[in-house]
Amino acid sequence: MATCKCVIYYRVSTARQGSPGLGLEDQTKVVTDYLGDGAWRLVGEFTEIETVKSANSFVSRPELHRALEICKRKRATLIIANLGRLSRSVRFVNGLIEEGVDFKAADMPHADKFMIQAHAIMAEWERVQNSDRMKAALAAAKARGVVLGATGPANLRANIETRQKAAEAFAKSVAKVFAGFKAAGLTQRAMAEELNRLGITSTRGGQWNASQVGPVLKRLLRKPARR
Incomplete structure (x- = not known):
């Protein structure tokens, strides 16, 4: 059997190290x-410690640059645990492709770099959609007289109502996806893993965990109140 050379690249965040799928231990298992x-x-093997500024900045990843240099010199393939640990930015992924280095995502073993690029496009689209929904909800709240950032019982009530409406809208947008998960008999943990693999971001724009899946399921099961 022919042996191919590879360089492993991990990226971790000290703030989110304990989140499922994001920690170094989780990434190591997937790659192994x-x-x-x-x-x-x-x-070669490199681990990047993420900062806020380097999250989606190609020039602020010294470990990634070192990994790419070895890949070029050794004609090796860059291995990442999953696309989300590299970047959810299409521009970032395109920049990596332009480097001329082959790379593989361990959680998508049969995907080539062009399929990964398409996956990044969908992930970025979903992130933009979530952002647009949140902006629309905030604009609607402001139009109803909610003073963003202010305190007080009246404003607190309005803010809670706004969050609830945003949560309802988000639940409806992923209803078909969750229906498929339920039909397949997936656990909440498995649902979270599949959502992360598909690049669908959570209500806050980040990765999913089992505890975030539960509230969405409850909203989808809840019968609408009679008027």
Whole structure:
């Protein structure tokens, strides 16, 4: 069996290290499972400590640049645990493709770099959609007289109502996806993992965990109140 050279690149955030799928231990397991068939020879391994500024900045990833240099020099493939740990920015992924280095996402073993690019486009689209929904909800709240950032019982009530409406709108937007998960008999943890794999962001624009899936399921099961 021919052996291919590879360089592993991990990215972790000290603020979110404990979140499912985001920690170094989780990424290591995914990559180890992917490389377990013996077809790869490791020639480099790098871990990036994420900062707010470097989250989607190609120039602010020194470890990534070191990994790419070795890939070019050794003609190796860059291995990442999943696309979300690289970036959810299409511009960032395009920049990596332009570097001329082959790369693979361990959670999408059969995807080539162009399929990964398409996946990044969908992930970015979903993030923009979530952002637009939130902006629309805030604009509607302001139009109803809610003073954003202000305190007091009246404004607190209005803000709660705004959040509830935004949550309802989000639940409706992913209703078909969750219906498919339920039909397949997935657990809440498995649903969270699948949502992350598909690049669908949570209500706050981040990755999912099992505790975030529960409230959405409850909203979808809740019968509308009679008027």
